Amino acid sequence: MKQLSLDNLRTFVTVVNEAGYAKAGDILGKSQPAISVQIKRLEQQLSTRLFNKQGQRQVVNHEGLKLYQTAQKMLALNDELFSQFQPTLLKGRIRLGIPSEFATTLLPSIIGEFSKLYPEVSLEVTSALSKSLLSKDNENAFDLTMALVNPTTHVEGQVLLDDKLVWVSDKSIPYTNNTISLVVAPDGCVYRTRIINTLKQQTQAWRISYTNADLSGITAAIQQGLGISALARSSVPAELDIIQHKNLPDLGYIKICLITGNTQHPQACAKLAEFIRSKLVK
Template structure:
């Protein structure tokens, strides 16, 4: 009777996320040969090729894409069983970098559940632009970083899901009759700001900067007051705002990748790795 090894599935998911055996091996604490061997044995067990090399990146094959969500489900179930039956012995300190809009929307509930499951892990959360978070990660300031990337970005290591970008406005204020689109945006360097301005320029739509604010709550208040519109990921649109549909003739925006990146070190501790997996599984 053949068994499907859970460690091999964890390695498979890590390689899918990283697009590289070397990076995946660093994240899961295995050597490069051991990581490659686990992938090879999994391919032999399933009798199919799971990865294709496209340029310098490993991409999942058709079979790999089919396996990926099922592997994540099995890992999540395995972690849930372990967490249910063992004592919360995990200890440590994890410094987590987040884009501010996720710190006020998706992540608080996830981090709250993690803290309840692992009360001996101290979480420190720092909010900033994705660009700054990644720079700080390279300087080893953060143990773990959640960041946003354009789908075409070559830096999107650790991508866990795509999220559609949408135009967002107030239900009580419209923009279709305005000569210039009033924009409510974060400061320069914000991925939403870059996308909004680029797409409007490409579509030859006149625009003006109406309000600049560094965090989502300030942007939300400005839009509710009718100062303009903004761009956000669909999953974090506040309930008080509305998604502006295509009939208002705003250009399409595409999608972004949500990425989780651990500090580039072979000494990532158990608390950091556990939080990384917890966020990944929760955002699927």
């Protein structure tokens, strides 16, 4: 099967655009004899002349103009294909809001890889409770916000995952307590609200033994035997175990959403969103 060389076609298009071999050679970094060889090769493959000589100049003819139109399309498709597989040079500052527990478990794997591929993009990260991240006070504070939302709550954003809420405890401390001791985040935490509302519907006794807004603090308290907690399955750190017990009620699901704000750097923001999505949804 015959195949035309894209390199020869690019040379041909450049000659037509620049109206001469010499100028085309300057642009392409090739000698006039090399340009001439490429044009002759095209003419041999197509069995037709592409230029007519007028004085000392080579002027594209009717057949050449037909090839010119098709060659432009072929080169455009070639360039578009390559652009899809080459990292775009992104610049700018992205303000990311992310729940505290995901800042601990998810963010480190994103930051390293993203920063290596896009060193000109600076990330400004704020970790807080989802309620705070989505508050009116922070309406224009973030370019991209990751947040936990109850299944019935409507949010203007993309739902990345309907994640299961699971009970967690320390690996070395078996759960046998009759009274459920809870290690939770402060008021406003979607986990805390779900846990308490669910337990209020049960006959099982419970109490809050420790409160901390940070996942590392919650994890440390659990490891010290102060109690158990609940997290979205995708945010459970390696130090903790998912547990099931007859005294522990089912907590249902939570939506993990990604909301794009009014950003000055939409391309960088979209790329960061793609990274978060790829790490979370497996």
